Amino acid sequence: MKVLVVGSGGREHAICWKLAQSPRVTQLFCAPGNGGIAQTAQCVDVKAADVDGMVRWAKEHAMDFVVVAPDDPLALGMVDALEAAGIPAFGPRKNAAVIEASKAFSKELMKKYHIPTARYETFTDLDQALAYIEAQGAPIVVKADGLALGKGVVVAATVDEARTAAREMMADKKFGASGSTVVIEECMTGPEVTVLAFADGERVCAMPASQDHKRAYDGNRGPNTGGMGAISPPPQYTPEIAARCMDEIFLPTIRALKAEGRPFHGVIYFGLMLTPEGPKVVEYNARFGDPECQAVLSLLDSDLMDIFTACREGKLDSVDIRWRDQAACCLVLASGGYPLDYKKGCPISGLEEVGRSAMVFHAGTRLDESGGYLTNGGRVLGVTALGDTLEQAIGRAYAAAKPIAFTDMHFRRDIGRAF
Secondary structure, three states, X not given: OEEEEEEOOHHHHHHHHHHOOOOOOOEEEEEEOOOOHHHOOEEOOOOOOOHHHHHHHHHHOOOOEXXXXXXXXXXOOHHXXXXXXXXXXXXXXXXXXXXXXXXXXXXXXXXXXXXXEOOEEEEOOHHHHHHHHHHHOOOEEEEEOOOOOOOOEEEEOOHHHHHHHHHHHHOOOOOHHHHOOEEEEEOOOOOEEEEEEEEEOOOEEXXXXXXXXXXXXXXXXXXXXXXXXXXXXXXXXXHHHHHHHHHHHHHHHHHHHHHOOOOOEEEEXXXXXXXXXXXXXXXXXXXXXXXXXXXXXXXXOOOHHHHHHXXXXXXXXXXXXXXXXXXXXXXXXXXXXXXXXXXXXXXXXXHHHOOOOOEEEEOOEEEOOOOXXXXXXXXXXXXXXXXXXXXXXXXXXXXXXXXXXXXXXXXXXXXXXXX
């Protein structure tokens, strides 16, 4: 099969790495890809959100299957457009991807179908939002309704901080149109975990749980990022909690979407808070999380192409999905200044010294004329290692990262130990 993966980050590198192991995949392409992905797949110069351009390229080059990985093209309906052109595609259609594209929609869905989540209100008027914040007090959570690169959520410790967040989203348009509507909700407490799951419209198969580290600096301090590292599985997610999540959250969500005429085929991301009252949904995403994908796919011991095909065809019960009885850690090496301003074009050294103890997934790199790697983004690399225990996986990831260097590189030193 000729397979095209849409996207350019560490998540897409992990997907390409796993698909390349499938005997069914004879040619692999990635649009637009990055420097590291170019070692596994042929990179194509089409932007990930260019729906028409992507469909045109896929048709011209007779792709047998397309994997749409990022949130923006899913929300724009790339899967719908590919399928309409006769090209099988993996990922939810636009009317199901709205579960991530609109937080207001997802909160209303949970309310209607009694899926546990935080109490909330939705606002399109800034003055009403400010009055609600004043009445509720803090801590309180302010969320931009639409897509915001994983940065549209503010957990405000004070009323002033919450008011500032609402103004920045609604009046200052910090996230553009995504902040025209905001969701303001109670601040839940407890460990936060992620469960990614394959879904085929009716059935759902949960992957090993993971735990992302969103804050930029050690001790969960600093601004939110796209993710500074992930572990899988987190110790707090017990088999008892997993069973409860399947019964109270995962299956009810898939059934709710089907009942609404929005069957979900693809990977659904359940962001969960393990509160004293039980697990509750923090957010949904309509695709693999990043860097959770890198950690979790490293544990997959089955053919990913078979799983993708089964999800699209509604046959998830026909594939044998196996996982390694190990733990994984993904450590993100980021550019200095990220998630704010940072430089690009810095040479990366030490990659050849990593050896076989870890996999390095490229998130923001490009190749220079001599074949070396340069930084080309905020999150640059995801050093991912396995171990028989979580501590062993964490230790191996940090050890593998030691020889890697680029100007102003920074990373958290407490991945897997901060909760």
